[in-house]
Amino acid sequence: MAKPKIAFFDFAGCEGDQLQIANLEERLLDILGHVEVVSFREVVTGHSDDYDVAFVEGSITRPEDEIRLKEIRKNAKVLVALGACAAIGGINCLKNFMAENVYREEVYGGSARWFPTYAARPLKSVVKVDAEVPGCPIDPVEFARITKELLQGRAPWIPDFPVCVECKQAGNVCRYEMGKMCLGIITRAGCKAACVTEGAHCWGCRGLVPGANLDAARIVMDRAGSDRKATQDLLRFFLGDTGAAL
Amino acid sequence: MAKTPAAKPAVKKEAAKAKKSPATPISVPAKVAGPKKVHVHYLTRVEGHGNIVVDVEADGRVSTCRWEVPEAPRFFEAMLIGRDYKDVHHIVSRICGICAIGHQLASLQATEDALNINVSEQTHILRRLALHAENLQSHLLHIAYLVLPDLMGVDSILPLATTHKDAVLKFIAARRVSNEFSRLICGRTTHPQRMTPGGFTMFPTTEQLETLRGMLTDALSNLDFAVDFFSGIMDKFPKFERPTEYIGLVSPSEYAMYWGEIGSSTDERRPVRQYRNITREYMIPTSTAKWTKNQGESYMVGALARFNLNAEHLLPKAAAAAKKLGLKKGCTNPYLITIAQLVECVHTVEDSLQLTDELLARGIRDEAPAKASIAAGRGAGAVEVPRGILFHAYEYDEHGRIFQADCVIPTNQNHGNIQKDLDALVPLLSGLSEKEMELRLSMLVRAYDPCISCSTHFIDARGLDDQKPSMVQFNYKK
Numbered sequence: 001m002a003k004p005k006i007a008f009f010d011f012a013g014c015e016g017d018q019l020q021i022a023n024l025e026e027r028l029l030d031i032l033g034h035v036e037v038v039s040f041r042e043v044v045t046g047h048s049d050d051y052d053v054a055f056v057e058g059s060i061t062r063p064e065d066e067i068r069l070k071e072i073r074k075n076a077k078v079l080v081a082l083g084a085c086a087a088i089g090g091i092n093c094l095k096n097f098m099a100e101n102v103y104r105e106e107v108y109g110g111s112a113r114w115f116p117t118y119a120a121r122p123l124k125s126v127v128k129v130d131a132e133v134p135g136c137p138i139d140p141v142e143f144a145r146i147t148k149e150l151l152q153g154r155a156p157w158i159p160d161f162p163v164c165v166e167c168k169q170a171g172n173v174c175r176y177e178m179g180k181m182c183l184g185i186i187t188r189a190g191c192k193a194a195c196v197t198e199g200a201h202c203w204g205c206r207g208l209v210p211g212a213n214l215d216a217a218r219i220v221m222d223r224a225g226s227d228r229k230a231t232q233d234l235l236r237f238f239l240g241d242t243g244a245a246l
Numbered sequence: 247m248a249k250t251p252a253a254k255p256a257v258k259k260e261a262a263k264a265k266k267s268p269a270t271p272i273s274v275p276a277k278v279a280g281p282k283k284v285h286v287h288y289l290t291r292v293e294g295h296g297n298i299v300v301d302v303e304a305d306g307r308v309s310t311c312r313w314e315v316p317e318a319p320r321f322f323e324a325m326l327i328g329r330d331y332k333d334v335h336h337i338v339s340r341i342c343g344i345c346a347i348g349h350q351l352a353s354l355q356a357t358e359d360a361l362n363i364n365v366s367e368q369t370h371i372l373r374r375l376a377l378h379a380e381n382l383q384s385h386l387l388h389i390a391y392l393v394l395p396d397l398m399g400v401d402s403i404l405p406l407a408t409t410h411k412d413a414v415l416k417f418i419a420a421r422r423v424s425n426e427f428s429r430l431i432c433g434r435t436t437h438p439q440r441m442t443p444g445g446f447t448m449f450p451t452t453e454q455l456e457t458l459r460g461m462l463t464d465a466l467s468n469l470d471f472a473v474d475f476f477s478g479i480m481d482k483f484p485k486f487e488r489p490t491e492y493i494g495l496v497s498p499s500e501y502a503m504y505w506g507e508i509g510s511s512t513d514e515r516r517p518v519r520q521y522r523n524i525t526r527e528y529m530i531p532t533s534t535a536k537w538t539k540n541q542g543e544s545y546m547v548g549a550l551a552r553f554n555l556n557a558e559h560l561l562p563k564a565a566a567a568a569k570k571l572g573l574k575k576g577c578t579n580p581y582l583i584t585i586a587q588l589v590e591c592v593h594t595v596e597d598s599l600q601l602t603d604e605l606l607a608r609g610i611r612d613e614a615p616a617k618a619s620i621a622a623g624r625g626a627g628a629v630e631v632p633r634g635i636l637f638h639a640y641e642y643d644e645h646g647r648i649f650q651a652d653c654v655i656p657t658n659q660n661h662g663n664i665q666k667d668l669d670a671l672v673p674l675l676s677g678l679s680e681k682e683m684e685l686r687l688s689m690l691v692r693a694y695d696p697c698i699s700c701s702t703h704f705i706d707a708r709g710l711d712d713q714k715p716s717m718v719q720f721n722y723k724k
Contacts, residue, residue: 012320015293016343016436022387023435025422029407037404043391044402045290061320091340094325117321137343137436198439199447203336233330237337 004151007039007051008082009072011065012092012120013058016137017083018042024140031144034151049075053150055133057082059092059120066126073127078150081122081129082143084136084238088207091136092120093240122241131156135191136205136238142190159189162209163202167193175201181226181234186212186244204238214244280304282676284684289691291392291402293344294698298687300668302676311672313665313691315698326640326651331357331443331618334648338638339437341653342697344387346437347380347428348631349653352638355505355627357443360642361618368611369445371601374504375431376441377629378594378601381503382465383424383435384632385549385587385594388695389472390417393584396689397482413475420468420591423461427598430454444615452610459602462595466563469592473567476588480572483585484686488670489578490663491545493524494552495630501552501559501593503630509555513541518628521637525654538654544662547634548694549586550577561600564593580667583693587632620646633657633697657697664694 008018021028022043038048054076060066073079084090096119123129131150133143146156159166163184167174170193175182184193184202188209195202208214221231236245286298294315301310322341326334335353339346351373358365391403394417398406407414425435430450432438440448450458495502496509507515508524516523525538539545553560553568557575560568568574568589573582626639634656641649667690675683 014340014343014346016340016346019343019387019436022391023425025418025425032404040402041288041290042293043291044404045395046401047288047290091325091337092320094337095321098324098327136340137434194434195439198433200336200439200442230330233333237333 003034003036004053005036005038005048005051006053006055007037007048007072007076008041009039009054009056009068010041011056011058011069011086012061013083013085013090015042015057017057017133017143020137020140021143024144027140027144031147051076053078053080055080055082056123057086059085059089059122060126061092061120062117069123069126078130079123079127080146080150081124081132083138084134084205084207086123087129087132087134088238089120089122089241090205090238093238093245094236096120096240097236097245120241125241132158134158134188134206136203139191139194160210161189162212163187163189163191163193163196163206165189166191167196167202169193170197172196176220176224179225181221181224181230183217183234183239185220186214186217203234204244208239208242208244212244217244282680282683284680284687286684286688289688291395292692292696292698293342294696296691296696296698298668298684298691300672300683300687302672306673306676308669308672308676311665311668313661313668315661323651323653326648329648331361331620331642331646331648334640334651335441335443336437336439338653341655343436344384344697345380345631345633345636347376347432347441348629348636349638350438350441351377351504352627352629352631352636352653353640354441354443355629356625356638356640357627357642358618359625359627360623360640361443361620361625361646362623363444363616363618365445365616366613368605368608368613369616370504371605372431372446372449373441375598375601375605376428376438377504377631378598379424379428379431380435381630381632382591382594382598383421383428384695385591386417386421386424388632389584389588389591390414390421392692392695393689396685396692397479413471416468416471420465420472423465423468426461427458430458442615443618445613446615449610449612452606455602455606455610459599459606462599462602465595466592466599469567469588469595472588473570473592476585477570477572480585483579483581484689485579486581486667486671486674486690487578488580488667490666491540491542492551492554493540493545493547493659494555494635495628496555497559499559501556501561501597503552505629508628508635510540510545511551511554518637519626519639521626521628521639521654522652525637525659527654527658538659539662544666545659546580546663547656547659548583549590549632549634550580550583551634552630553577553586553589560589560593561596563596564589567592580663580690581693583695587695618646620644622649631656633695634659655697657694660694660696664691664696 038051054072081087133146149156166189182201183204187202187204188206281304282302284300289296297314299312303309335350338349338353341349395402428435433440440446492511495506497506509515524540527538571585573585622644624641628637637654639652643649
């Protein structure tokens, strides 16, 4: 049987997710034994439009990106959003809360009109996305598992419960007990509460957990003494394209 | 592309022309083989999107020679406006997946400078280690995964895993150490969470530091192998010399990576806060990234610039590696940036071993981050990241929120130099086939290890000069 052909593409993003894949090191070689990589610009020279699975990183931020993404969608049997920028819009959506002339001129000054741009958005607002590998950055182990499930022809599973579940398992003290803010209460698990464990708090990079109760979350944050500006900052960090952002 | 039959007579014609008028002042290379076209759309094995567009006419005249950067702009400096000082380094981290730690460090330096936060000695040591871990990781990725395939005549590292299995496994092993190194100090290799204004939120244990020392010692032997391996294939690097201005951090006491003054091979030293006098950003229509120039038409930053400015401060094993590889201070061949990176890898591991020993001798303390005194102010930071000197400069308002921000990225500083190198190189290559030309030109750009997603958000730092803090002058450049 011919090996499935896979390809990697990127739009506006930091390419940190493809780096996570390169960081699989020896395990990457194992995965590569089962597939044929026809396009991986960051690591391999050569490109082909004949592929089965397309992994796409980054957000859509300008009209011309849509044309390229639709082309990828047409060629691919399965399209996978890789990382927060692709899956939920992520950090690129911060600019969506500013007037376009402000952010353009802030960066490019008087030459602001040279380059096209529009509100940043996830892939799913342009094409059908078959699966996602969430997170900023993605977890390489989860990527390997999802890829395996896709290659076996199964619909990949990602956790449908909030980060709090894994955070308890990790033995962390709840950030709210410490008088701090945290988005673990509404964020999809699967990261083993990595940021909380490292002494920070959950930023929401894996997107909203299905059925997230946003009203309740805001009440929890209000009660914990967060001012509205701080709550807004946190909800816009990664969740700017969701209903959570204020 | 193979030579077309039609191209052959053109050669003869050209040669005949050249014979007839030997005194022609126009520098027509002897071996021009008809018009040539090298259009590389989305150069591979670099981070981000870049195009090389070169057209050589039948008479050898170069009609087009462009390095284009069509990456989607991301507007980070604008996205920082109004953000709290505690979140800023987490946002800028997302500028680049490869240099996330470097962005965090430059950002923290700028924030701490602006808000008068004084961090502990232990924090400095840990941050130096974090920077080393990332530089090592990025350099090894570039040397082994991105550059080595060209030298071995293949299109990626994958075929080398079969033909040069031993070498590839050693490179991978060294890279695994760099990743693990990063994990032990920062908690994660990409967008780490432990660093915060004033210090760290979590610390490696004594046992982890001892493990790290063992791993770094092992890495040294793998790097010895790498140095031997590369010293055997030095002839595969193209010969091309073009002197330029070299800019990087300098320090009287060390091979400056973590802090220092801004040094130049042709200009005076400057404190970091005066970085805008050096970077002078400008824009061109074919690039969403900004370009820079200082004394000359362009300047270079990165491993070769650092080596040329600081070689005498290399630690002994790194100095020995440079000698073995034949890399000498004053090197003007941009293809050898990769070799300077390899020398830096050795230095990085040596210095990390010393820092780890120092931490173990001091004993690691679980200390709270230093407090900020929130008041309006501005500050700047600079660190040497894999691709060169990185500047972040911020102005904060009285609530500790960003009023304006400026980040100057190494790759932006190199774009102009890449263009000037291409301008000088293309006429020398016009005797080669299109395929060979494409390879040489791609290799040149790859040597710079451009990090293009990094470079496309930057900026106009209005008013962050050394004057007293004043709230805001919206004076856009041009």
